[in-house]
Amino acid sequence: MQEPVTVSEFGPEAPPPPGVWRRWWRRQTPVRQDRFAMLAPLAAVALFLAAIASAFLYLRLEEMDREQEAVKRDVEYAQQRVRLRLLERQEQLMRIARDISNLEVDTEEFAGRAESMVIQYPELQALSWIDERRRIKASYSAPSVPNAHLRAEGTVLRVGETETMYGLARDLQQPVYSQPTAGSDGTGMLQLHVPLTLQGKFGGVILGEYSIDGLLRYGVPADVSAKYAVALLDGKGRVLAGTALPARNPANLLPWATRPNEYEVPVSPVGNGLVIRAQAYRTSLGVIGSGLFWLVGALSAMTAWMLIGNWRHTRRRMQAQHALIAETNFRRAMENSMLTGMRALDMQGQITYVNAAFCQMTGWSESELVGRTPPFPYWPESDREQLAARLDDELQGRTTTGGFQVRVKRKDGKLFDARLYVSPLVDAKGHQSGWMTSMTDITEPNRIREQLSASYERFTTVLEALDASVSVAPLGSEELLFANKLYRLWFGVQTAGHLQMVAQAGVPDHPRSDESVDDVDSFVGLPTSTLTAAQSENAEIFVPELGKWLEVRSRYLNWVDGRLAQMVIATDITPRRHAEEQSAAQAERAQSASRLITMGEMASSVAHELNQPLTAINNYCNGLVSRIKGKQINEVDLLAALEKTARQAQRAGQIIQRIRSFVKRSEPNRTLSDVTLMVNEAVELADIELRRRNVRLSHYVAARLPTLLVDPILIEQVLVNLLKNAAESIDHAQRPAARRTVELRVVPKHVEAQPVVEFSVQDSGAGLAPEVMDRLYEAFFSTKVEGMGIGLNLCRTIVESHQGRMRAENLYNGSEVSGCRFSFWIPVSGAPNPLANKNAGVTA
Known part of the structure; x- marks a missing residue:
C-alpha cells in the first residue's frame, strides 16, 4: 500500500523530509502511540477481509457469467431451431408459388398440398391463395382455427386486412413476414406473404399463417423449455406466447446482480417484430440471508474510506505528471514526424x-x-x-x-x-x-516543372508543324484559346475563321446570352461528360476567301480552366476533291462507253430486230401498190393494211428510241423509280441478244415492291450487262435447247435488318473458274477474246454508288457446276409502289 502524502508547508510538489515524521511521532502521548500501533493489525485484518470479499465477489460474478452464457447459448440454439423451421416452411411455400407461376398447380391441387402441409406441420394454421385483386382463390385452415379467422374461397380480403404486407410483397417481389399480433382469444398469428409471378406480372400471393404458440411449442427444444421460462414477444415487448417470470424484488438483489439472468434475441427472418426470450428460474439464496455479503460490504466501506484520501492526492499528482509527459511526447512526435x-x-x-x-x-x-x-x-x-x-x-x-x-x-x-x-x-x-x-x-x-516545360515545347512544335489548321475556342464566346501556325496563316488571330468553319460544317454552336455581363462559362453546372466523350464530327466545306476545300473535324473538350470548348481541325483537301471530280467524270465516260460497247456487240441482233418491221412495211406497201393499180382493194382493206404498216413503223421507232436513250450520255439523275418499269426496259433491250443466241428468258418481279431512289438508266445498264453475259455463258457452254434458260428474279429482302430489293440473274452455263472468281471485278480483266474487261467492274461500281452490294456464285448439281448466279441489292428509300401489282408476274 502506498504511503499517503499530504500537502504541507513544504509545497505540493515535494513530500516532507523523514525527520518531520519522527518529530511528529515523538510529540504524541503514549496512549496515542498505542492507539496508532493497534491500527496496524486492524489494517492487516481489513486487508484480509477485503481479499475474502473480493474473492467472493469474483466467484459470484464468474457464476453469474456462466449462467448468463448458458442462457445466451440455449436461447440462440432455440432461435436457430425456430428460424430453420420458418425457413423450411418458407421454402415449401415458395416452391408452391413457383409451381403456380408455371401453371402446374390449380386450386384443387393447391388445396391438397395445403391440407398436407397443415397436417404435417402443426405450427402452420392456414394456407391461402390470393390473386392480384385480393380475391381468395383457394384456402385451407386447420380445424383449430376459429370460424372468425376462416377465409372462404371467392371472397375478397377485408379493407385493411394484410394490406400493407400484401402491397410490400407486390412491390418487392420477395417473401414478406408481417408483424405478429396477439388475437382477442389469446392466440397469436404470424403471416408470410409469398408473391406470385404470372407471365412476368404480379399474380397475387400465397398467404401462410403460423400460430405463434405452435412455433414456441414445436420449434423450441424440450430441454430448453424445461430449464427456462421461454416466451415469444412482439416488437414492443408484449408476450405473444409462452410464460414470463414475475419481476424480482429490488430489495433482494445484490448490487452486482442488477442484470437479470435472462436473454432475448430476434427471430430471423421475421426480424425485430418477433423476439424469443428465456428467463432462468431462481436457484440461489436471498440476498437478505447472506450474512457474508454484509460483512464484506462493511469491510469494503471501511477500506474505501481509508484509501480515499491517499487516492485523491495521488490522482492529482499523476494527472499533472501524465499531462506533462503527454504534452512533451506530442511536441516531440510532431517535430519528428x-x-x-x-x-x-x-x-x-x-x-x-x-x-x-x-x-x-x-x-x-x-x-x-x-x-x-x-x-x-x-x-x-x-x-x-x-x-x-x-x-x-x-x-x-x-x-x-x-x-x-x-x-x-x-x-x-x-x-x-x-x-x-x-x-x-x-x-x-x-x-x-x-x-x-x-x-x-x-x-x-x-x-x-522542367519536364512540363519541355513537353509543352515539344507539343507546340508538333502542332505548329502540322499541315492542318488547329483552333480551340470556348462555347458561347469569341475568345480564341489556341491556334497553330497554319490557322494563323489562313485566318489570322481572330475567332472569325473558327466560327465560319463551324457554321459551314453544320456543327451546332451556342452563343453566349446577351443578358450575361460576366465573362463566365454559360454552361457551368451542366453535364459535359457526354459531349467530351462523343466522337468527332466530320464535314467538307469550301472557303471562298481561301479558294480551298477543307475537311473539318470538330469535337468538344474540357479546357484547362474547366470551360467547355470546341476544337476544330481543318485539312486542305482541294487536290483530293479535284481528283475525285476527275475520277467521277472518267467513271461517267466509262459507263457511257460500256453502254456503247454493249450495243455494238448487239448490233447484228438489233439490225435483225429492225429488219423485221422494215420488211413488213415494205411488203405492206408493195401489196397496197399492186392492189391499188389493179383496182382490187376496197376502203376497209386499205385502212387495215395502212394500220398494220403504221404499227410496224411505230415498233421500229420504239426500238431505235430505246437504244438511243440507253446509250445517250447524261448526268446521273437519281429519282424514285418503279422497279417493274426498269426491269421491263432492260428485258426488252436484252431480249434481242437472248433470242439471237436461242436463250429463253423467264423473269419474276415480286408484287408490291417499294420505289427505289436510283438512276434507272444505270440500273438498266447493270441488268442488260448481266443478262447478256448469262446468254454468252450458255452459248459458250454449248448447252442443249432444253437447258438454254436464264432466270431474272426481283424480290424484297432484309440485309442486316435493312429492307432492300434484290436483283438476281441465274444462268445454266459452265460457271466461273476459281481463278476467274478471284479476279472477277478487276478492271480490264476478261475471259472473252474480244472482251475489254470493264463491264462487271462498272456494274459493281454502279451498284456500290447506290449503297448496294454485288456478288457472284456458282450453282452445283451434286459435284457438277450447273450454272452461275449474279445478284445485287439496292436499299429501299421510298414508300411501297402501288403500281408494282399491275406489272408483276412470271413471263417465259
Whole structure:
C-alpha cells in the first residue's frame, strides 16, 4: 500500500523530509502511540477481509457469467431451431408459388398440398391463395382455427386486412413476414406473404399463417423449455406466447446482480417484430440471508474510506505528471514526424535547434549541427558568399514573405534544391530570442516543372508543324484559346475563321446570352461528360476567301480552366476533291462507253430486230401498190393494211428510241423509280441478244415492291450487262435447247435488318473458274477474246454508288457446276409502289 502524502508547508510538489515524521511521532502521548500501533493489525485484518470479499465477489460474478452464457447459448440454439423451421416452411411455400407461376398447380391441387402441409406441420394454421385483386382463390385452415379467422374461397380480403404486407410483397417481389399480433382469444398469428409471378406480372400471393404458440411449442427444444421460462414477444415487448417470470424484488438483489439472468434475441427472418426470450428460474439464496455479503460490504466501506484520501492526492499528482509527459511526447512526435526541416538560430546566427527532418535532408546529425556558426557545413562552397548575405539579411530582419530558393549540400556531397522560409522566434515572455527557418526539398517539383516545360515545347512544335489548321475556342464566346501556325496563316488571330468553319460544317454552336455581363462559362453546372466523350464530327466545306476545300473535324473538350470548348481541325483537301471530280467524270465516260460497247456487240441482233418491221412495211406497201393499180382493194382493206404498216413503223421507232436513250450520255439523275418499269426496259433491250443466241428468258418481279431512289438508266445498264453475259455463258457452254434458260428474279429482302430489293440473274452455263472468281471485278480483266474487261467492274461500281452490294456464285448439281448466279441489292428509300401489282408476274 502506498504511503499517503499530504500537502504541507513544504509545497505540493515535494513530500516532507523523514525527520518531520519522527518529530511528529515523538510529540504524541503514549496512549496515542498505542492507539496508532493497534491500527496496524486492524489494517492487516481489513486487508484480509477485503481479499475474502473480493474473492467472493469474483466467484459470484464468474457464476453469474456462466449462467448468463448458458442462457445466451440455449436461447440462440432455440432461435436457430425456430428460424430453420420458418425457413423450411418458407421454402415449401415458395416452391408452391413457383409451381403456380408455371401453371402446374390449380386450386384443387393447391388445396391438397395445403391440407398436407397443415397436417404435417402443426405450427402452420392456414394456407391461402390470393390473386392480384385480393380475391381468395383457394384456402385451407386447420380445424383449430376459429370460424372468425376462416377465409372462404371467392371472397375478397377485408379493407385493411394484410394490406400493407400484401402491397410490400407486390412491390418487392420477395417473401414478406408481417408483424405478429396477439388475437382477442389469446392466440397469436404470424403471416408470410409469398408473391406470385404470372407471365412476368404480379399474380397475387400465397398467404401462410403460423400460430405463434405452435412455433414456441414445436420449434423450441424440450430441454430448453424445461430449464427456462421461454416466451415469444412482439416488437414492443408484449408476450405473444409462452410464460414470463414475475419481476424480482429490488430489495433482494445484490448490487452486482442488477442484470437479470435472462436473454432475448430476434427471430430471423421475421426480424425485430418477433423476439424469443428465456428467463432462468431462481436457484440461489436471498440476498437478505447472506450474512457474508454484509460483512464484506462493511469491510469494503471501511477500506474505501481509508484509501480515499491517499487516492485523491495521488490522482492529482499523476494527472499533472501524465499531462506533462503527454504534452512533451506530442511536441516531440510532431517535430519528428514533420517532412519540413526546422532550424532555429539565436540572435548571433548560431544554430540552437534542428529537427529530425532537417537532419535527414542534409545528412548531418543534430550533434554536428547544434552550436555551429556560419559558414554552416551544408552550404555549398560556390554559394557561400550568397548564403552568407542571405543569413545577414535574416539576422537584420530583412526577410522575404514568399521565401527564397537555395542549393543545399548533403553530407555525401550531393546537392538538392530547397526553399527556405524565415520567421522570428518569440519566447514565452514575448521577447524575440532568435529566428526560425523552415526548409522544404523542391528538387522533384523543379524536375517536374522542367519536364512540363519541355513537353509543352515539344507539343507546340508538333502542332505548329502540322499541315492542318488547329483552333480551340470556348462555347458561347469569341475568345480564341489556341491556334497553330497554319490557322494563323489562313485566318489570322481572330475567332472569325473558327466560327465560319463551324457554321459551314453544320456543327451546332451556342452563343453566349446577351443578358450575361460576366465573362463566365454559360454552361457551368451542366453535364459535359457526354459531349467530351462523343466522337468527332466530320464535314467538307469550301472557303471562298481561301479558294480551298477543307475537311473539318470538330469535337468538344474540357479546357484547362474547366470551360467547355470546341476544337476544330481543318485539312486542305482541294487536290483530293479535284481528283475525285476527275475520277467521277472518267467513271461517267466509262459507263457511257460500256453502254456503247454493249450495243455494238448487239448490233447484228438489233439490225435483225429492225429488219423485221422494215420488211413488213415494205411488203405492206408493195401489196397496197399492186392492189391499188389493179383496182382490187376496197376502203376497209386499205385502212387495215395502212394500220398494220403504221404499227410496224411505230415498233421500229420504239426500238431505235430505246437504244438511243440507253446509250445517250447524261448526268446521273437519281429519282424514285418503279422497279417493274426498269426491269421491263432492260428485258426488252436484252431480249434481242437472248433470242439471237436461242436463250429463253423467264423473269419474276415480286408484287408490291417499294420505289427505289436510283438512276434507272444505270440500273438498266447493270441488268442488260448481266443478262447478256448469262446468254454468252450458255452459248459458250454449248448447252442443249432444253437447258438454254436464264432466270431474272426481283424480290424484297432484309440485309442486316435493312429492307432492300434484290436483283438476281441465274444462268445454266459452265460457271466461273476459281481463278476467274478471284479476279472477277478487276478492271480490264476478261475471259472473252474480244472482251475489254470493264463491264462487271462498272456494274459493281454502279451498284456500290447506290449503297448496294454485288456478288457472284456458282450453282452445283451434286459435284457438277450447273450454272452461275449474279445478284445485287439496292436499299429501299421510298414508300411501297402501288403500281408494282399491275406489272408483276412470271413471263417465259
